[in-house]
Amino acid sequence: MKYYLADILTLSRFVLATAIIGLAVLSSNANDIGVGLILFILAELTDAFDGACATRWPFPKGKAPWYRKYAARYDMYADALTGFAAILFFTLRVNFIAGAIIAISYIILSIIIDSTIYGRLFGHPDDASPNSLINRNFSLAKKIIMIRRMIYLLLIAAVAIWMLFATTWPFVAKISIIIASMVICAFLWFFLAERRHHISRNAVDLEKKLEAKTKRKQQLK
Secondary structure, eight states: OOGGGGHHHHHHHHHHHHHHHHHHHHOEEEEEEEHHHHHHHEEEEEEEHHHHHHHHHHHOOTOGGOOOHHHHHHHHHHHHHHHHHHHHHHHHHHHHHHHHHHHHHHHHHHHHHHHHSSSTTTTTGOOOTTTHHHEEEEEEHHHHHHHHHHHHHHHHHHHHHHHHHHHHSOOHHHHHHHHHHHHHHHHHHHHEEEEEOOOTHHHHHHHHHHHHHHHHHHOOO
């Protein structure tokens, strides 16, 4: 069972994101802003721990299910759906103008970065086109990816805080949640230290190969 925990967490993120979208479109109750926020927090927690579980409890060699070779893509799609769900909920239920600006700005940024780094839209480090930036200059591509990841995290944090203060919860509860969230984020920052330095699980091997190739070229000069 423990081998499937990472897959269960990733799948639950799809379910939670779908629930957020349904709540955004179908509900008109002001109290549901708090429900949407809770669902989003749970989805982000599954994102924080599914990779750690996959690393901690990998399938025995030769016994991984067939779908595991697509795990990186499933994880990316789950992240994208969760981000979309949060922005949609924020736009429809909290602040339409701010939500639209955030969504349009990030879509444009993602199109430019994906086209430049991966050579395709909805690209991934593990299947980038041969002439893409990530295969020509991995170090620069990695820096850009990390910057985009940080921008995404800051936007999501801003959206979550805005949603929090749009709820009908007591002010003391809101401040307590912010403090608790900061403590959890600090813990995850150190607990998931390896994730901060790698753009994907499989890209770790790619990075090592490219670094070795660069060293060989420098030695030949």
